[in-house]
Amino acid sequence: MLYFNLNRFPMDFKIKDTDGKARVGELILSRGSIRTPAFMPVGTQATVKAMFPENVKSLGADIILCNTYHLMLRPGENLIKELGGLHKFMNWEKPILTDSGGFQVMSLSGLSKKSNEGVEFQSHFDGKKHFLNPEYSIKIQKKLGSDIIMCFDDCASFKSDKSDIALSMKRSMEWAVRSKEEFDLTNGGLLFGIQQGGIYEDLREESTKRLIDVGFQGYALGGLAVGEPQNQMFKILDASASKFPLDKPRYLMGVGKPDDIVGAVLRGVDMFDCVLPTRSGRTGQALTRRGPVNIKNSRHKYDYRPIDPDCNCYTCLNYSRSYLHHVFKSGEIISSMLMTWHNLHYYQELMSNIRDAIINKKLIEFINEFTKLQNSGDLSLI
C-alpha cells in the first residue's frame, strides 16, 4: 500500500484505544480537539437549526458541518469572508467541516450539466445558473475558513448502472487530485478525500488506492446511506474501512440512524454527520434509547412523563410529553427547540457511550444492549 504523508499543516490524530476494528481517538485541530467516534451536527445555512451554538457545544459537539452549496448561494462565501469567516459569522468557535457541494448539486439543484471540468447547475433558491468544480469548491471552503475541507466529488445515484458508477468514481478520483492541487496552493484547514464506488467492492477498492496515492489528512466514504439497505452499506464498510491508513480519521458522510452509526463504528469509522436529529426534531420525532417517539401521536396528549425518563437533557428534565405534544400541535417554535435539543443530546450521549465502550473493550456488549433497548419500543401507556 502506497502512503505518502503530504501534510504541511499541524494535524494530529491520536488513536487512544481500540476494540476490534473500532477506535477511540482524538483529532487535534487549532480550533479544538475532536473526540472520535464523533457525531457532527449539521448547520447547513450557518445555523444548527433551532439551536443556540452555545447549547450545541454544551451537549458535547466538538465540530459541526456546514454546507458549501447553500452558503455559496446565500449569503455567498465572499460576504462571509468579509465578515471575518464562518466561525465568527455564526458564533461557533470550535472546528467546522464543510462539505464540497458535490452531493447537493446532484440532490438539490435544478437541471445540472456535468462534464469532466465541473458542474453547471441552477440554484434551488432562484433558478440562477452557477458553476462548481474542484478548484472553485476548495477556494470557497477556504474563504469560509473551514477547518476540514472536503474534496469536490461526483455523486452518482445509487440506482445507476455499475458502469456509470465506475465512471463517476473515476471522475471523482480525478477531481480529488485537482482538489488536492488547489488545496496545496495556500495554507488552511485539513483536506479529506472521498471514496466513491457505490455498492461495488472492486470500485471502492480502486477508489481507496487512488486516494491513498494522492494522500489526504482524512478519508471519507461517500455515496452511502443514499437509499441502499443497511447490510449493503455494512458490507462496503467491512470490505473497505480498514483499508484506509490506520493513522487517519475515517468519515462516513451523511450517516445516520443510531443503529447505522453503531454498526459503522464497529467497522472502524470515526466520524459521522446527519440531519436526522435536527430534522426529526422539527417534525416531532424524538430519537431515544428505546427507538423513535412520535410526539404528535395522540397517545402523548395526557402523558406527564418526559420523552425518556432516564434522559438528563434539558427537555426531559423540564417538559412532559403532554407539553411537547401541545406545542408541536400548536406550531410553536419551542417545539423545534426542545425536540432538537433532546435529539442532539441523545446523539452526543450515544457517541460518548460508544467511546466508553471501546475504551472498556466492551463494544459488542454495548451494541447488544443498545439493539435490545432500541427494539423494545416506547414506554407502555400510562
Add this chain to the structure above:
Amino acid sequence: MLYFNLNRFPMDFKIKDTDGKARVGELILSRGSIRTPAFMPVGTQATVKAMFPENVKSLGADIILCNTYHLMLRPGENLIKELGGLHKFMNWEKPILTDSGGFQVMSLSGLSKKSNEGVEFQSHFDGKKHFLNPEYSIKIQKKLGSDIIMCFDDCASFKSDKSDIALSMKRSMEWAVRSKEEFDLTNGGLLFGIQQGGIYEDLREESTKRLIDVGFQGYALGGLAVGEPQNQMFKILDASASKFPLDKPRYLMGVGKPDDIVGAVLRGVDMFDCVLPTRSGRTGQALTRRGPVNIKNSRHKYDYRPIDPDCNCYTCLNYSRSYLHHVFKSGEIISSMLMTWHNLHYYQELMSNIRDAIINKKLIEFINEFTKLQNSGDLSLI
C-alpha cells in the same frame, strides 16, 4: 370615593417611590415579586414564542401573560390542571397573569353570539362552538393556576357608537360583579377588575366607580390601544388612571410600543403586556433605543455591526446585522430566537431604566432623552 378592601389572600403592593404620577412599586405574590412598572411578555399558548423560559426570566421578566381563550381551546384547562397546572406545564415558576378571554372572543373567534349571560363563539382553530361567561372564565383561570386572574369583560370595537360602548361597559361592570362572586368561592390568585368605556371620559369614570365599589386587588384599563390615536389613549389615562386606589396596581392591557409605555408610566400605570417584542422578533423587526430596525432591509446585508452597538443582550454581543439578515432571509428558526431575545431584552431594560428614573425623580428628563433617541433613527450606513 368608596373603597372596600376585600382581599382575602396574601397580597402586598408597596409603592416605593414616585415621580409625579409615576410610581415604582413591588407587587409581592407567593410565586415571586413583580417590580413595577413591569412589562409582561406574552406567552399565549403556554410559551413565550421562540424563547426558553429560563431566558425570559434572565432578561428580567418577573411575570408573563397567558391567554385563557387559546388554552381553553387547546390543550384545554382540564388537561393543564391534570398535568399540575400551567406553571409546571410550561416550565415557568414565576407569576402568571391570565387574561379572561373576553378580548379574544371578539377579535379572534368566528361568529359569536353575545347576551347578558355570556358569549357563544366558534373556535378559530376548528370552528367548534364554545361558550364563555364570567363564571366559566374565572373557573378556567383558577384551573390553570393563574396568579393574577382577570375579570371577564365585554369588549366593544372602538369604532362603535358611544351608546354601544356605554352598553358594553355596563355589561362589563355586571360581569365584573359576577367574576368577583365566582372568584370568592374558592382560594387562589388575585383578581383584577377591568375598566371599559372607550374614549369617553364619563363612561370611564362610571366604570372606575363601579369597579371600586366591588373592590379588586388590581385595576386594569381595557379597550385601549385598539386603534385609537395615542393622544386619545393618553387623554383617558390623564383623566382616569389616578382615580384608581393609590395602593393597588394599575394595568394597561395590550400596551404597547415603547413610547406608549413611557407615556403611560408618566400617567400612573404600573403594568403592561404586549405581543410587539415577540411578534416583531419573528417578522424581522428589532426594537431599539434608536427606534425600529427592519433586519430584512438589504442595507444590513454586509453590516458587521450588531443591531445596537450599545446593547448588551446575547444577540447584540454575538451576532452581526449581516448574520441576522441572512438567517431571516433563509427562514431559519434562529432568526426568531435571536430577534425575540433582543426585543425582550430591550423592553425589560426599558422598564428597568424607567424605574431608575422614577427613583431618581428624573422621569421627565429620561423621557426627553428617550424621545430624542427614538426619533434619531437607525445608525448611519457603514
